[in-house]
Amino acid sequence: MEKLVLGPFSRAAGTVRLPGSKSISNRVLLLAALADGETVVDNLLASDDTKVMLDALAHLGVGLERDGDRCTVRGVGGVFPVKQGELFLGNAGTAVRPLTAALALSGGDYRVYGVARMHERPIGDLVDGLRQIGAAIDYEQNDGYPPLRIRPAQVAAHAPIRVRGDVSSQFLTALLLTLPLVAHAAPIVIEVQGELISKPYIEITTRLMARFGVNVEREDWARFTIPAGARYRSPGRIAVEGDASSASYFLAAGAIGGGPLRVDGVGHTSIQGDVRFADALAQMGANVSVGDEWIEVRGVENENGRLKAIDMDFNLIPDAAMTIAVAALFADGPSTLRNIASWRVKETDRIAAMATELRKVGATVEEGPDYLVVTPPAQLTPNAAIDTYDDHRMAMCFSLVSLAGVPVTINDPRCVAKTFPDYFDRFGAVTHR
Numbered sequence: 001m002e003k004l005v006l007g008p009f010s011r012a013a014g015t016v017r018l019p020g021s022k023s024i025s026n027r028v029l030l031l032a033a034l035a036d037g038e039t040v041v042d043n044l045l046a047s048d049d050t051k052v053m054l055d056a057l058a059h060l061g062v063g064l065e066r067d068g069d070r071c072t073v074r075g076v077g078g079v080f081p082v083k084q085g086e087l088f089l090g091n092a093g094t095a096v097r098p099l100t101a102a103l104a105l106s107g108g109d110y111r112v113y114g115v116a117r118m119h120e121r122p123i124g125d126l127v128d129g130l131r132q133i134g135a136a137i138d139y140e141q142n143d144g145y146p147p148l149r150i151r152p153a154q155v156a157a158h159a160p161i162r163v164r165g166d167v168s169s170q171f172l173t174a175l176l177l178t179l180p181l182v183a184h185a186a187p188i189v190i191e192v193q194g195e196l197i198s199k200p201y202i203e204i205t206t207r208l209m210a211r212f213g214v215n216v217e218r219e220d221w222a223r224f225t226i227p228a229g230a231r232y233r234s235p236g237r238i239a240v241e242g243d244a245s246s247a248s249y250f251l252a253a254g255a256i257g258g259g260p261l262r263v264d265g266v267g268h269t270s271i272q273g274d275v276r277f278a279d280a281l282a283q284m285g286a287n288v289s290v291g292d293e294w295i296e297v298r299g300v301e302n303e304n305g306r307l308k309a310i311d312m313d314f315n316l317i318p319d320a321a322m323t324i325a326v327a328a329l330f331a332d333g334p335s336t337l338r339n340i341a342s343w344r345v346k347e348t349d350r351i352a353a354m355a356t357e358l359r360k361v362g363a364t365v366e367e368g369p370d371y372l373v374v375t376p377p378a379q380l381t382p383n384a385a386i387d388t389y390d391d392h393r394m395a396m397c398f399s400l401v402s403l404a405g406v407p408v409t410i411n412d413p414r415c416v417a418k419t420f421p422d423y424f425d426r427f428g429a430v431t432h433r
Helices: 022-034 048-059 093-104 124-131 169-181 199-211 244-257 273-283 318-330 341-345 350-360 392-404 413-418 423-430
Strands: 003-006 011-017 038-042 063-067 070-074 084-088 109-113 136-139 148-151 161-164 188-193 217-219 223-226 237-239 258-264 287-290 294-298 311-313 335-338 364-367 371-375 384-386 408-411
Touching: 003 392, 003 423, 011 244, 011 423, 022 038, 022 048, 022 070, 022 093, 022 169, 022 199, 048 063, 048 084, 048 093, 048 413, 093 109, 093 124, 093 136, 093 148, 093 169, 124 136, 124 161, 124 169, 161 169, 169 188, 169 199, 169 223, 199 273, 244 258, 244 273, 244 294, 244 318, 244 392, 244 423, 273 287, 273 294, 273 318, 318 335, 318 341, 318 350, 318 371, 318 392, 341 350, 350 364, 350 371, 350 384, 350 392, 384 392, 392 408, 392 413, 392 423, 413 423
Parallel strands: 011 258, 038 237, 084 109, 161 188, 311 335, 384 408
Antiparallel strands: 003 408, 038 070, 063 070, 109 148, 136 148, 188 223, 217 223, 258 294, 287 294, 335 371, 364 371
């Protein structure tokens, strides 16, 4: 297994230009593919997750031209023209969920599969929602999980579609993105059962749909209405803003390593909920400044030089919350991360993985079904070897340990290719001994 030794570092400062957002990139690619007209997408993320989406769209008959971080997409104006295929989607939740829905409405015969971990990530609530309108989807192995077999079917949305909201917001996103493909003379209604988690990601979905001409009405995060006759139309050109989840590692580095550390690409104008990570850092005592398209962080100014312990609900920003769990190693007491049950069904069981790896560096960790309590040690354990579980965020989060003045080893560092292939080069450019 490849290993990467980082640190010891004592300071972090500089400027980082963020790569494009994964969540926005894959949503925009699908919307552009389904729309009427040609769309030029700027600042498209180059990563494993966007690659599987691009490969799938090309296989399904969508015209694509790449030129660096720019991609021209020739929309098919509705359902996919290619009616048969096997689609490998790796471990990309932002690809497998919406593509499953789009394929179920395209009138073809398809197989959808991924890596072993993808076959452990739930998709049953989405499949149940699609079956309510007549979609023909079968499980090849375990009920509720990929791989899936999708067959031609007559679909129609005559009654409200009900979908659970408390496991993954991607199920609702998948339905919202693809239901305009269903011929409908009347509005289509989706009703969310239970508490909707990760609401900011639904906000991303609906705002991007509006850019492509479909305006969704929302009632208290429980009922969503797609207008009658809705159809996607290209906006001509669209730019992907920087990835706010990826920003969290550098912002935390600025808080821990003194800064100033600035990220360019997200700020007040961002449509991503993870920009609220900066608010969490501010609650921990970091000095945070925010512009329209940038955020800058400096370290704390107090007697002990440590961040303040935090007790916070992270339901709205579960991905960025992982960075807080590691930043808690630098706090002045126990920190509690609440309402993070969705970590259990991500690229790995992130609650269990985070607890295991935090203990390696000396933390005392209490692990619950939907929470973590992290008590920092007086001194972090040097030379810990961090397992990453083929999870890009585990690798990037634990790079911050090196700012404690101790070296840390990251096992399988290339797993960051899922969303940020050159992360460690960027991290190395802003960290100093």
